[in-house]
Amino acid sequence: MSARIFQRPKNAMQSGSGRREWVLEYVPAEPRKADPLMGWAGSGDTQAQVQLTFPSLDAARAYAEKKGIAATFIPTPPKTLKLQAYADNFR
Template identity: 70%
Template sequence: MSARIYQRPKSAMQSGRARTDQWVLEFEQSEARRADPLMGWTGSGDTQAQVQLSFPSKEEAKAYAEKYGISARVHATPPRSLKLQAYADNFK
């Protein structure tokens, strides 16, 4: 069983930074998805792929994974880059 640990990114529909300080442990899929012949929906028998656990820090997420024998990869958070621009720059 493998998982990945990452910091929750800010949604494109989100103006604030709510819940971006949380770290998420998410299990990777162990079997491929397949289309249901009747309805056409995609799914699989892997229920672990539906589980997302939230932690307040990266260390707590790593400690949880070690405690339960989960091999986890930590994905680094990309640095935020702000484009500072004056309103007058729109009219140059």
């Protein structure tokens, strides 16, 4: 059983730094397939529905080690600000 640990990015409607939790999400064990009757995508893997949140990266790593889960860490990309003046709209 393997999992990935990452930090969710803010959506476009959030402005402050706020609470940024770390998420441990299991990697799907089998691919999703279309249901022949309804056409909905699904699989028999129930672990794919589980997402655990932790207040820090260390807590998420400690949980994975305690439970014997091979977890990969996905680093948070650095923030890039596009500084632009109002006058640049008229160039």
